[in-house]
Ligand SMILES: Nc1ncnc2c1ncn2[C@@H]1O[C@H](COP(=O)(O)OP(=O)(O)OP(=O)(O)O)[C@@H](O)[C@H]1O
């Protein structure tokens with residue numbers, strides 16, 4: 001569950017007076033997510049007809065200084081027809097506020113649900129939406145370093161240290177081997193762009209097979225563009241525990257991406273290495289959280305080994321296996 005900061009309803013109502021958003025009717029903490037505190041607000045709406053908003057209070061991993069990058073990116077994408085949530089400006093024009101001692105924003109509510117077990121058609125739609133986002137991001141001039149890039153993975157592995165072996169015997173050595181492999185083969189010369197970097201099914205809102213919104217851009221950054229497809233691939237084409245590979249979903253994701261953007265020959269050839277990087281990224285962030293979150297904390301820890309299984313799969317696969325013929 002992700003409500004780290006509890007805000008009394010009266011304080012949310014008082015917060016809303018800074019906006020043209022009406023008065024608070026109800027506020028519910030949203031259980032999904034692990035990074036920030038999110039509330040779903042219902043208000044009377046500016047015109048009294050009722051409205052929904054998301055209230056986000058930024059917690060540990062989001063640096064307040066990065067928020068203007070995220071806001072400008074979402075403005076850019078929204079202006080180019082991508083369904084992403086707008087940051088609502090307060091009456092004085094500011095979009096970033098303080099609430100309960102934390103940076104806080106009021107955000108447009110988008111309809112749709114996040115699927116837990118994507119179908120082939122939904123995987124295809126996700127690929128198309130990612131490619132469309134990459135097209136729309138062309139021309140965006142903002143830049144943000146990816147803190148979770150190869151040097152960042154080394155850093156995280158160092159912080160986890162021998163505790164990795166408490167998660168699974170031999171994991172520290174496996175991570176060190178993988179980092180050595182990636183140091184040697186990481187395709188750093190591939191085209192870079194603004195990427196989402198965390199497009200898991202829980203960050204794609206859908207109605208049936210139609211994507212109604214892309215959310216949670218708080219890891220978005222400048223990095224290898226095809227790495228974004230690798231991240232998405234790692235999240236959409238396996239069972240949750242990483243034990244079952246769904247080749248039909250992978251082929252559909254890749255076909256969807258080809259329809260709206262596509263990969264060059266060099267990106268295709270490097271795809272297995274990019275997927276190994278993506279799997280290691282989530283293995284390490286989950287391992288770090290596993291080691292540093294008490295077992296009885298309110299937030300549910302995500303299983304790092306689900307991404308070790310993906311990593312093992314990627315280490316034995318070629319581009320045609322992963323992307324379809
Ligand atoms: N703009 C939005 N419109 C509708 N629902 C939203 C919106 N933003 C967030 N949500 C809901 O809140 C949940 C948590 O949001 P989000 O994924 O941004 O949280 P997080 O803590 O950053 O999570 P994560 O673990 O994915 O990084 C989403 O799964 C979705 O149900």
Ligand SMILES: N[C@@H](CCO)C(=O)O
Nearest residue numbers: 198200282285286302
């Ligand atoms: N999507 C990530 C959480 C945010 O980094 C995971 O499932 O591990």
